[in-house]
Amino acid sequence: MLYYSEMRHIRRVLTGIVVAVVGLSAVVPMSASAAPGFNVITSPLPIKINTAPGQTVQTDLRIKNQGTQPEAIKVGLMKFAASGDNGQPNLYDLSKQDQFSSWVHFSPEVFTADPNIWYTVTMTIDVPPTASLGYYMAVTFSPADASTTTGAANLNGSVATLVLLNVVTPDENRALSLVSFETDHELYEYLPVNFKIKIHNSGNIYVSPAGNIFIQRGSKVVDTVDFNDAGGSVLPQSNRVYTASWTNGFPLYVEKLVNGKPVPDNHDIPKETLKWDFTQVSKFRFGEYSAKLLAVYDNGTQDVPLEATVSFWVVPWKMLLLLLAIILLVGFGLFSALRSTGKKVKSGLQKRRHDAKAK
Amino acid sequence: MFKNKRFLVIAAVLALSILMPAAASASQLTQTSVRLGRFGIGATVGNDLLVTFKLNNTPTNVAKITVTFPVGFVIANGTPAVQTTGFPNTPTGITVPPGSLTATATAASRTIVVSGFTSPSLNNTTLYGFIIPSGTITNPSSAGQYNLSVESDTAAGATIDITTPVAVYIYGGVANQDQINVSADVAPNFSFSLSANNDVIPKVDPTTIQTSSGVTMTVGTNSPLGYTAYVKSANGALVSATNPGTPITTGTFDGTPDALTPGATDYGFVPSTGASCSTCTGSLSYDSEYAVADGTHAGSFNGTGFSSFVSRNGYTNADQVILKERDSVANTIGYANDYTDTLTIVAAGNY
16 A cells, blocks of 8 residues: 555656656657668569550559568659750659640559569550650659658658650651760770760650671771660650770770679779780780771661761780880890900900910 | 210300309490480580499409490591599499590591590499590481490400490480570569668757768669669758748759858758679769768759759669768757658669
């Protein structure tokens, strides 16, 4: 049996604990890892659809929840345009002017994804008869139940799959032009040689060029490099810079790896190291080379070529300097030895003559 | 008497033939097997030959092993390099024979003779083996059972033991029916994860710059075109319900990180590389607005719109980017512990 004073004391202690807990919860920041984040994998990557006005087209988008708990996922739609000239999209929220948003439907739009199960979302596009040319969409998968924590920056993750819709009409204009074809240097010590190919799309629909770069020494083709084998597109009224590398040489600069991982420099660019693979010694490169680009694109009726040539030198100058130094050293050694021997012979002859005279 | 002598001779011959069978003619090797690399008709590519054998008589006299193929097989003249590695698990205990083995393949006799054994070191209890690499043997053009022979020989070429037949079965109506062409498609994929959904910036006052502990974004893709990641601030500021009139606003979105100063209000985004990818091409590059290398700068948000902050122009197994927020406040910013913003992080494969 407790006395009244003891009960008051216990009540004070309990009240103090409650106040302390409430106060702490208000002052102490929440742990950043309080809730696991969004974790998904999607497939496929950029989807290219060709259709005609008035048609309905469908495509499947797949997603898997890689987390450990079921995740409610909603499917959304944005649009994209070219950002710069490296094939990076710029994402935008839809506006009222983007009428295509009413053509697009997803099934399902919201669903709960259990861990480690692939789900298929069907994207249906009811293309109206008035539609024409290109529509550049980004389908987003994001958490349907994004909670907000007060007193923190809340992060909502999303994955976007790009969809390039081409509504083919007679006024479609597929036109590319080669702006430049260049190497990043004119003189290389060793391979790789890096090419930059800048292409402008002056038409009104996206186009994907493809082709080869033929490496020639004199008139002989010594190697071939693929151009845009990944199928990157140039959006209308924009430029795109493609890169390609000639790496088939000995020795070769490669990414420096430590424990199997690239080592970045201060600018997050992987450091390089020289690889001496003596099984590739026949691919030692030296002299002036020319690279001939032959790319083609489909203008709707035929393949149109884009051609250009650039020259560069591969001169392993450090190796040549070392060789020259060795030759000079050996030559100097031989010269010194011969000179010394000559002096000895000469002095020996002189001594003999002197001795002979003395006799 | 004569009759007795004749009986004695017959008895002696019978006894000898029972007790000394080897003396009567060459006997069989104790254990023998051959395995062709291909069983299809006319097969040459990948058609190596594994021979295993356990010697029987006078093992220390054995200097050669001869494999003879029946009519139908085509043996190319040459000296194939004998292999003694890569034996299968069955039969068990295949042992490399002592010696430096060489082989001579002869088309006319359809034989492959392996020599170079260190005879004194051979025994009749070990299962020896060797492999004749592909390029020497072409299978018959007709299916059916074919009987090979394997024999042990002296250095002079005299047969010691011979096993025949050693059967192999060649089958198929057309070439390459013994092989299965395997083809596979790899689906394009794009993975994305955030390690957490919220990130707390420690309590800030006009004398400090504060930075959150960060949330890790991990992106992987097999697309050689790479990917781009974007950030969008819901408010362009940290806003407080308690003090709605004094938001902690973001700086100027101008392609250059803002320099934060204690006592001046600013709020920005600081992405940086975490663990590097282990299998990747191209390079990871940050947009100039978010190329922050110290503890006093931050990239501003593009108002309440999306802005790209990092991209890769190749594939990657896992790029880890640590996403942090940084702020500083003027001494007029109202005190409260409910300053909040919502950042939407989107990652998309390049086109």
